[in-house]
Amino acid sequence: MSSSETQPKPWKKLLIILAISILVIAIAFTGWYSLARRTPLTTYDTPEDHFKYASIGTEAVNGIPYWIWVVLPRLFPEKLTDSGGYTSLGLTWEEGREMPIGLTKESIGIARVGINCAICHVGTVRKTPLSNPSFLLGAPSNKFDVQRYVQFFxxxxxDPRFTPGFILPEIEYNHHLSLLESAFYRYIIIPRTKNTLLKQEEAFQWMNNRPDTGSGRTDMNPLKIQVLNLPDDGSVGSTDIMAIWNQKQREAFYYHSDGINPDLTEVVLSSALGTGTTPKEINLASLERIQEWLQELPPPAYPFAINLDLAEQGEKVFEANCASCHGLDSTRRGQVLPLEEINTDPNRANHWTQAASDGMNNYATKYPWGFNQFRDTDGYVVPALDGIWARAPYLHNGSVPSLKDLLTKPSDRPKQFYRGYDVYDQKNVGFVSTTEAATKSSFLLDTTIQGNGNSGHDFGTDLKLSDKNALLEYLKTL
Ligand code: HEC
Ligand code: HEC
Structure with missing residues (x-):
C-alpha cells in the first residue's frame, strides 16, 4: 500500500483539527472559569458586616480554595491542638454565619477563602466559661494565632497525604463535584494549592528563627521581608495587636506602636498589604469604607459593674500620675516617647528601620495611591486609653496580663502567663491568664524570651493600694 492511501481525506483532517480545537477551547474555558473568572464581590449592608466579612483583596493571591479549606481540619486534626477545628486557632463564628469573623469567601473562578482586617481586629469577651462571647469590633483579638493559622496549612x-486521593472523597462528603469539576480539583486545583503553600512556606522561612508570637500577637517581619524583600536582619518584631476604634480622636497621632506613620490612609493601605493583598488586587473602595467607619466607631463599654464613687476617686489619681502623658489634652499623647524614658522591651522599636521606611515610601510609586510618610523612630507612642479594659494583655508586646499587673513593679510582674482565653478577670482587669481552662488552647508567654520583656512603664507602681484600686476602677470607665 502506498502511504498516500493511509492519509485521512482533507475533510477528515479538518474535522480532527476542529475537534482538537474545540477540546482545547473547552479546557481553556473551564480553566478560566474555574481559576480566574471574576464574579462581583459579596456586598454587605452594614459597615459592621462589611468589616467582619468583606473582601479587601486577599483571595486571588493568598486565598485557599474553599472546599479544601473546609476539609483540612477534618483530614489533619492532629495538626491542630484540640478537636475544635479552626476554633482551636482562635477563630470565632457568629451564630448563623458560614464563615468565622475575619474570613472572606469570594469566587476567583472557584470559591476561595481569604482574610481581612477583622481576623485580628475583633476581640471577644465572656463573663464565665459557660457564657456566649460578646464581639468587640475594633478591639485587638486576644485569641487568633496568625502564626499557627499559616503553619497549619x-x-x-x-504531609504526603495531601493528594487528590485523600482530599477529594472528603470534599464529596459535603459537596458533589461534577466530573469536570472533579478532574479540575484532581489535576489542577489540589496540586496547585500544595505548590502555592510550599512556596509561601519558603517566604515564611524567617519565622523559624523567631520566637513564637502566639495568640493575639504577630511579628512585623512579613512587611519587611515578604512585602519589601529586604534581607532578613534577624530582628524580632513581636507585637500585640492594637485597638483601631475612635480614629477621629486620633487625628494628630502617630500610628503603630512605634509611631512610624502619621497618616491613617497610609496605615490602612499598608495594613492591607501586610494582610496578604497586592498593589494589583487591593480593594481600595472596601478599605475606604472601613476607614470611614473607624472614624466614629466607639470603644466598647466595660460590660460588668463599676463602682462609680471609687472610679471618681481614681480619676484624681489618674490626673496626678498618668494624665501628663495619657490625658486628653496632653501634648505627649499620640507622640513617640523615647526608649530611654519608657524602658519597655526595645525589640519592636529597633525592628523597624530607615531602610524599611524608605522601602515603604518607594513601594507603590506606580499607583495612584502610595506611601511617603513612613519614618523610623526610637521609642513607643503614648497610646490613647479608650476601651483599655478590652485591650489586655498590655504594653506594645502584650507582655503584662492585666492592669493590676501593670501597676506592679516590673520585677514583680508575672514572668509567664497564658494568652488566648476570653473569660474576663474583673478583679485584675484583664483576661483570665492562669487557670487550667485558660491553658487549654492558649499560648504560654514567657517574658524572658527575646521581644517578650515586661520591663519599663513603672508609672503608678509606687502608689498605695487604695489609690491603685481606685485608679483601676477609673480605668474601667475609659
Ligand atoms: C494579622 C493581624 C492583623 C491584620 C489582618 C490587620 N492588622 Fe492592623 N494591626 C495589627 C498589629 C499587630 C498592629 C500593631 C503593630 C505595631 O505597630 O506594633 C496593627 C495596627 C493597626 C493600626 C494602627 C493602630 C494605632 O493606633 O497605631 C491600624 C489603623 C490598623 N492596624 C488597621 C488595620 C486594617 C484597616 C486592617 C485591614 C486592612 C488591618 N489592620 C489588618 C494586626 C493586624
Ligand atoms: C511619661 C509618659 C507616661 C506616663 C506618665 C504614663 N504612661 Fe502609660 N504609656 C506610656 C507609653 C509611652 C506607653 C506605651 C509603652 C509600650 O507599649 O511599650 C504607655 C502604655 C500604657 C498602657 C498600655 C496600653 C496598651 O494598649 O497596652 C496603659 C494601660 C497605660 N500606659 C496606663 C498608664 C497609667 C494608668 C498611668 C498612670 C499610673 C500611665 N500609663 C502613665 C506613657 C506614659
Missing part, C-alpha cells in the same frame, strides 16, 4: 501541604 504549611504542615498540611507537607
Amino acid at each position: 504549611f504542615e498540611c501541604a507537607n
